Each structure stands twice: as C-alpha cells, then as structure tokens.
Amino acid sequence: MWALLLLPFIGLLWVPFYDFREPSVLGFPFFYWYQFAWVPITSFLTWLVWRGMRR
Amino acid sequence: MTNGTDWIALAVFIAFFALVTILGFVAAGWKRGESMAHLDEWGLGGRQFGTWITWFLVGGDFYTAYTVIAVPALVYAVGAYGFFALPYTIIVYPFIFAVMPKLWTVAQAGGYVTAADVVHGRYGSRALELAVALTGLVAVMPYIALQLVGMQVVLRGLGLTGELPLILAFLVLAIYTYSSGLRAPALIAFVKDIMIYIVVIVAVVIIPMKLGGYGAVFAAADKAFQAKGGATGLTLVPGQMMPFATLALGSALAGFMYPHTLTGVFASGSADVLRKNAILLPAYTILLGLIALLGYMGIAAGVKVASATDMVPTLFRTVFPSWFAGFSFAAIAIGALVPAAVMSIGAANLFTRNVWKAYVNPAVTPAGEAAVAKIASMVVKLGALLCIIVLPTQFAIDLQLLGGMWILQTFPAIVFGLYTNWFGATALLLGWIVGIVGGTWIVVLDGLRPVHTIVLGADHYTIYVGLLALAANIVVAGVASAVLPRHVRRGPEVA
Numbered sequence: 425m426w427a428l429l430l431l432p433f434i435g436l437l438w439v440p441f442y443d444f445r446e447p448s449v450l451g452f453p454f455f456y457w458y459q460f461a462w463v464p465i466t467s468f469l470t471w472l473v474w475r476g477m478r479r
Numbered sequence: 480m481t482n483g484t485d486w487i488a489l490a491v492f493i494a495f496f497a498l499v500t501i502l503g504f505v506a507a508g509w510k511r512g513e514s515m516a517h518l519d520e521w522g523l524g525g526r527q528f529g530t531w532i533t534w535f536l537v538g539g540d541f542y543t544a545y546t547v548i549a550v551p552a553l554v555y556a557v558g559a560y561g562f563f564a565l566p567y568t569i570i571v572y573p574f575i576f577a578v579m580p581k582l583w584t585v586a587q588a589g590g591y592v593t594a595a596d597v598v599h600g601r602y603g604s605r606a607l608e609l610a611v612a613l614t615g616l617v618a619v620m621p622y623i624a625l626q627l628v629g630m631q632v633v634l635r636g637l638g639l640t641g642e643l644p645l646i647l648a649f650l651v652l653a654i655y656t657y658s659s660g661l662r663a664p665a666l667i668a669f670v671k672d673i674m675i676y677i678v679v680i681v682a683v684v685i686i687p688m689k690l691g692g693y694g695a696v697f698a699a700a701d702k703a704f705q706a707k708g709g710a711t712g713l714t715l716v717p718g719q720m721m722p723f724a725t726l727a728l729g730s731a732l733a734g735f736m737y738p739h740t741l742t743g744v745f746a747s748g749s750a751d752v753l754r755k756n757a758i759l760l761p762a763y764t765i766l767l768g769l770i771a772l773l774g775y776m777g778i779a780a781g782v783k784v785a786s787a788t789d790m791v792p793t794l795f796r797t798v799f800p801s802w803f804a805g806f807s808f809a810a811i812a813i814g815a816l817v818p819a820a821v822m823s824i825g826a827a828n829l830f831t832r833n834v835w836k837a838y839v840n841p842a843v844t845p846a847g848e849a850a851v852a853k854i855a856s857m858v859v860k861l862g863a864l865l866c867i868i869v870l871p872t873q874f875a876i877d878l879q880l881l882g883g884m885w886i887l888q889t890f891p892a893i894v895f896g897l898y899t900n901w902f903g904a905t906a907l908l909l910g911w912i913v914g915i916v917g918g919t920w921i922v923v924l925d926g927l928r929p930v931h932t933i934v935l936g937a938d939h940y941t942i943y944v945g946l947l948a949l950a951a952n953i954v955v956a957g958v959a960s961a962v963l964p965r966h967v968r969r970g971p972e973v974a
Contacts, residue, residue, distance in 0.1 A: 429573035436566035437728055439720040443559075445713065451694030455714050459565045460768055463761045466569050470576050470758045477754075 425476040432466040484638035485796070491805030492637060492812070495674070496648070499667045499813050503655030506662040516846035521660035521853065522592055522828045523746040530755045532665055536821070537743040537756060538763045539668035541734065542568075543622075544629035544815035547675070547770055552787035554774025558704050558711045560719050562771055566727040568764040571734050576757035579735065580750035581897045587745075593825075594741050594893050595833040601896040604904035605837060610911050611889045612833035615738040618882035619822050622737070623863035624875035626819040628788070631867070633808040636792025642868055648812065653860050656820045657853050661746055664820040671817050674810035676766065682776075682807070683769045686798050690779045696772070699779035718941065722930040725943035733887040733945060738825030739818060819860070827855035877927050881919060884929075884945035888914035891949075891956050902960045910956030918948030 435441065436459065445453040452460075507515075512525045519526055528536060546564070553561035582597065589600045594615065599608035627645060634644045655663045687693050697713060704712040715723055734740060747753055777790045780797060784790050791811075795804050831852040836843050843851065866875055892907045921931050921944050932941045 426577070429577060432570050432573055433728075436570055437724045439715060439724050443715050443720060448694075448697075451692055451697060453697060453713055455559060456562070456768075456772075459562065459569075460765065462566075462569050463764050463768070466572060467758050467761045470573060473576070474754050474758060 425473050428469045428473055431469055432462055435465075436462055485801050485804065487801035488796075488805030488808065489637050489639075491802050492809045495670075495806070495809035496651075496812065499670055499816065500651050500655065502666050502670065503651070503659060503663040506655070506666040507659040509662050509666055514846075516849050518592055518828065518831060518845055518848040518852055519590075521849045522824055522831075523742065524661040524665055526587065526746060527748045528665065528746050528752070529748050530752050530759070533743065533747040533752050533756050534759055535668040535672050536665045536746070536817075537740065538760055539664070539672050539814070539817040540739055540743050540821045541760075541818075542763050542767055543626060543818040544811050545622075545625040546767065547811050547814060548629045548632050548788050548791055549625075550767065550771045551773035551777065552790050554771045555777045555782075555790045556774075556787045558700065559713055559715050560711055560723060561774060562768075563723045563726045563730070564771060565764065565768050566724070567730040567734070568767055569761060570727065571731040572757045572761055574731060575735060575760075576754055578894060578897065579744050579753045579757070582741075582893070583744055583747065583750050583753055585897065592745065592828045593738065593832050594736070594889065595829060598892050598896070599833070599837075602892075602904035602907070604908070607892055607904045607908050607911075608833055608837065610908055611892055612829045614885050614889050614911075614915070615736075615829050616826050618886040619738050619826050620859065620863060620866070621875045621878035621882050622739070623819050623822045623826075623860065624866045625879055626815040626822070627863060627867045628872055628875060630812050630815040632788050633792055633811045635789065636796060636808055637805070645867070646864070648816075649860065649864050652816050652819060653823075653857055656823060656856055656860075660849075660853075661742065661821065661824050664817045664824075665746075667813065667820075668817045671810065671813045674806070675814055678807040678810045679766050679769050681803070682773060682795070686773075686776045686780070686794070689798060690776065696775050696779040700775040703778045718939075722941050722943065725946050726929065729887060729943040729945040729949070730883065732890055732949070733883050736886045736889050736893060737822075738829055739822040742821055742825040742828065819863075823856040823859045823863075824852075826859045827852040830855040830859075880927065880929055881922060884918045884922060884948060885915055887945040887949050888918065888952050891953055895956075902956055903963060906956045906959035906963060909959045910952040910954075913955045914948040914952030917951050918944050921947065 442455055442458040444455065447454060449457045510525060510527060512520045550561060550564050586597055591597050591600060593612065595608045595612035598611045599605065627649065630648055631645055687696050690696055701713050735744065744753060773791055773794060777794045780794060782790055782794050782797060784793050792808065795807050799807065831848050835851050836848065888911050891902065891910055895902050922928065925931055929943060930941050931944050931947060932939050
C-alpha cells in the first residue's frame with residue numbers, strides 16, 4: 425500500500441515522461457496539464473493509503 | 480506617495496488590512512488555554528488545531544506571499560523551468576504523510592516545541608541540537624525578509640513608495656504577534672487564504688478571457704520566448720530537465736525542515752490531522768500552478784516591467800478595476816503577514832528552547848520561556864526589516880537560496896532518528912558540517928547559482944547543489960557511524 429506514495433515521485437521527477445506539447449487540452453500544452461493532473465492523483469493515492477491504514 | 484496613487488485601490492487595501500489587524504488582536508482570546516503564560520500556548524497555539532485550522536495555517540504559511548510574486552516572475556522570465564514549483568509542491572505531500580505524523584508523535588510525547596528539541600531528545604547531543612537550531616534560525620531570517628519584499632512590491636503597486644508604509648505594516652504585525660502568538664496567524668490565515676483563492680480564481684478566468692483564451696496565452700508566450708532565442712520556452716530544453724527535477728526534489732525534502740512549516744506541524748492536534756492535511760493541502764498546489772500561469776498572462780498582456788517582481792502587481796493594475804486591484808494587493812500583503820508571523824514565532828521558539836534554555840537559563844519556567852520567545856520574535860522581525868531597508872534586496876534573495884540548501888542539511892538529523900538507531904550524533908554532526916561547508920563552497924564558487932554541473936567522462940549532470948550537499952552529508956554520516964566507536968558516535972545517553 426505504502427508503495428503507492430512513490431508513484432508521484434516517479435511520475436513527476438522523470439521529466440522525459442512529460443516534456444512535450446502535444447496532446448494539448450483546452451489550450452494547455454501536455455507539460456502543464458500533466459503536472460496539474462498529478463495533484464488530484466496524488467491526493468487520491470494518499471487517501472487510499474490512509475484508508476488502508478484505518479482498516 | 481507619488482502621482483501614481485490609486486485612491487480607490489488604496490482605500491480597499493487599508494480596509495482589509497485594518498480588518499486583519501483587529502483579528503490579530505482578537506486572536507489572543509481564541510481557543511484559550513488554562514494558562515496562556517506557556518510556550519505551548521504562545522508558540523504552538525496550545526497544540527490543538529484541528530484539520531481545517533491546520534489546513535488554513537499550513538497552507539497560508541507554506542505558500543507565501545513571496546511565492547505569489549516570485550513564481551510568476553520566474554515563469555515570466557524563463558518559462559517552463561519556473562514550473563519546478565509544481566512538482567515540488569506535489570511530491571512534498573506523500574513525504575509529509577509518511578514522516579510528519581511520526582515527528583509530531585515524538586514531539587507531543589516529549590513536549591518538544593522545535594525540531595532541535597526533537598534532535599536533542601533523540602540523541603542527547605547539545606552540539607547537534609545547536610547545529611539544527613542555528614541552521615533553522617539562519618535559514619528563516621532571509622525568508623522573513625522576502626515576505627517584506629513581497630509586501631513592498633504590492634505597496635509600490637499601490638503607488639506607495641518610501642519605507643514608511645512598510646515600517647507601519649511591520650509594526651502592526653510585530654505587535655499582534657507579540658500579544659497573540661501563533662493564534663494570530665492561524666486566525667488571519669482564514670481571511671488570507673480565502674482572499675487569495677478569490678483573487679486567483681478571478682484572475683485565471685477573467686484575464687485569459689480578455690486575452691483570447693489559454694491557447695492564445697500560451698501561443699503569445701511561445702512567440703516571446705522564440706524571439707528571445709529559444710534558450711528557454713514552453714517546455715524544457717534537454718539541459719534544463721535535471722535541474723528542474725533535482726530542484727523539485729531538493730525543495731520538497733527541505734520544505735518541511737524550516738522552523739515555520741514545522742511550527743504548523745507541531746501545532747496540530749493529532750497525527751491524523753497531519754495525514755488528512757497531506758491529502759487536502761494539495762488544493763493549494765492547484766492554486767500555485769494557476770498563479771505560475773500569471774507569468775504567461777503577463778507576457779500575453781504585453782506587461783513590460785523593469786524588475787520581474789513587479790510583473791504581478793502591474794498585470795493586476797492593467798486588467799482589474801481599481802477596487803479589485805486593491806483587494807488583490809491586500810490579499811498578497813496579508814499573505815505576507817501570515818508566513819512572516821509564523822516564521823518569527825518558529826525562530827523565537829528555536830532561540831528560546833535551544834539557545835536560551837540550553838545555554839543561558841536552563842531553569843527557565845514555561846512562563847519565562849513564553850516571555851523570552853515574545854521578545855525574540857520582535858528582535859527577529861526587526862532584523863528582517865533592517866535587512867530589507869539597509870541592504871539590497873538581492874542580498875536577501877541570495878541568502879534565501881543558500882538558506883534552502885542549508886536547511887536541507889538538517890534532514891538526516893531530524894528525520895533519520897525517527898526510523899533507525901544506527902546513526903550517531905557525532906556522525907550526523909560531521910555530515911552536517913560537510914554538507915553546509917561543501918554546499919556553500921560550491922554555490923559561492925559558481926557565483927550563487929543553485930545548480931552545479933558535474934562532468935563524468937563525456938556526460939554532464941546539472942544538479943541542485945542542496946541535493947549534492949545532502950548526498951555528501953548522508954555518506955559522511957553513514958561512514959562515520961560505521962567507523963566511530965560506539966560511545967563516540969552515540970553521544971551521551973538520553974536522560
């Protein structure tokens with residue numbers, strides 16, 4: 425479960441994953457919306473770990 | 480005052496500033512403890528803040544006013560590279576979730592108020608405690624000064640020049656922090672954060688509408704960067720990727736080693752409050768990302784400024800009606816008050832517990848601690864104000880850069896002991912010395928650049944100096960722990 429917390433580090437610190445423009449969404453190049461998308465994803469993953477702890 | 484004074488904006492600004500001043504004093508009686516003459520009350524608000532208060536307080540404290548000015552200014556100047564603040568403020572939360580509840584539990588059990596208290600409790604080493612405390616004090620001072628810079632920038636945006644308005648705002652801050660302690664910024668954070676949310680949401684909806692949508696904003700920024708030669712742009716050039724990633728990681732590891740962020744952590748009411756906040760605080764990161772985009776909006780709106788830090792106020796004055804410009808400047812200025820207050824409280828707690836109590840008066844009572852801390856918070860703020868008035872702003876900016884690298888060197892001493900007995904106090908102190916001296920040496924040799932290029936054969940690696948220093952720090956601490964005799968590396972037994 426705790427390994428889920430490592431995913432944001434991998435997804436964001438390996439910059440070649442997202443250092444390009446297309447596909448863009450609503451005018452936002454990929455570089456930008458990809459990083460924004462990791463905000464709710466990180467919250468969700470953290471919540472999963474938290475929920476797992478309480479069981 | 481100059482001819483450029485916008486009276487409507489100024490009136491709105493003063494009205495909100497007056498409101499939070501009243502709140503700052505009222506806060507003294509908010510959620511009162513049995514006896515207020517105790518450092519737990521003045522310096523940690525009674526260690527009782529629940530999920531929402533902590534959310535507002537830590538959010539208001541971690542995402543500072545200077546951020547609102549500096550991040551868009553950086554994006555305006557260098558494009559995608561300035562966005563490292565986004566991965567930084569995302570990956571910091573899994574780290575907080577994993578580590579901070581543990582740190583809180585140790586602090587709560589021992590009655591500790593500062594990180595240096597935790598280190599002393601863990602290792603029983605006065606030297607390591609002092610190293611951690613001094614690093615915190617030195618690192619947070621320029622940070623306070625930068626909050627005053629943020630305030631100065633919006634005051635200038637209102638047409639107020641000279642030092643008098645800044646000194647007045649500072650006096651207000653100093654006096655209510657003195658009387659209310661951490662309760663003041665905690666209460667004001669509600670107002671500050673709601674105002675900043677309103678400003679940013681309005682800005683990121685209205686401004687692109689005026690400029691033809693986000694597609695047009697990005698296209699205009701792209702064109703401007705290409706015209707400048709394309710060394711930076713809407714995406715990172717290959718040589719920027721490693722600096723981008725290492726700055727994000729280093730900043731995330733350093734972010735919650737600072738006295739002000741840790742004060743917010745220690746002030747919360749339970750370990751679970753911190754876990755819930757690690758889930759909820761990223762909402763501020765969305766806000767920060769949108770704030771960063773103001774940099775591109777500034778380019779698209781054709782904002783021309785002598786200093787990039789004036790970009791945000793100039794943009795707001797260009798596109799907003801006077802009353803809303805005044806509201807947004809008030810939001811930023813109040814946004815400077817909250818972190819500046821918490822920073823001075825964090826510094827005062829360090830001074831009181833780890834310098835005064837440790838070296839001057841070990842018999843100090845809890846009431847005496849609170850009294851010392853109140854005065855220390857005044858002295859710290861006065862120092863920051865003098866720093867801004869007497870020295871060039873660049874001095875505070877350079878010092879803050881070094882401060883980030885320095886505070887990162889306290890990471891092993893503060894965090895490792897939560898998980899393992901293996902590292903010794905002397906070994907950690909040696910690692911700290913190597914990290915601080917080595918890191919500072921590299922930064923100074925490189926002309927105060929935050930990243931350093933290492934050449935290995937044909938390959939170049941450009942890495943945030945703070946991380947390089949941390950790596951050296953950990954290696955030295957590890958090797959020394961392995962080779963030093965047990966009684967030397969452990970230090971005296973914990974009482």
